[in-house]
Amino acid sequence: DTAVSQTPKYLVTQMGNDKSIKCEQNLGHDTMYWYKQDSKKFLKIMFSYNNKELIINETVPNRFSPKSPDKAHLNLHINSLELGDSAVYFCASSQDTGGTYEQYFGPGTRLTVT
């Protein structure tokens, strides 16, 4: 069984469009994250959710919005896509309460904006 899954794996879209990436974890973890990996493979945190509450939001444009319908899901919505949004987006989860904080990552979604 896949621990952290993301859909779609590839997403090609035009500038100005609105898109969503879905993430699900079946590990029973209490915290989920979104990371962005740029073309130089640098990973940077975008959001994290703990028990459906946003914990951090790192200087991310408000065109990006995370939505968590329940503890097992954290979706990423992106409005008015720009060329600079092209990247690989990773979802991750961890058990922070009583856990050891290691994060488990999904396979990634490669977003290409044309």
Added chain:
Amino acid sequence: AQSVTQLGSHVSVSEGALVLLRCNYSSSVPPYLFWYVQYPNQGLQLLLKYTSAATLVKGINGFEAEFKKSETSFHLTKPSAHMSDAAEYFCAVRNQAGTALIFGKGTTLSVSS
């Protein structure tokens, strides 16, 4: 604030040779440190973690890392490289608020036969 520096963006070794990937960290609190591996077009896989227990940490695939507080280092080693070890390796530290991982810029490991 926490930070991670990985020395050497690209490391090349021969099959069977020692692998040494360097990581130095900066942290104002006792750190939680991690090494992840990323194979092409895949997500990140946890290799090992340091969480203030034993300073020598053993991970998967024969990798291990030693936490040295005096040197603020957490270098990753493997005695004998395999071709399948070729990948991108990331060192990470948990941020002070405990809400995210801060990653280094990664080291690409190449293994030649």
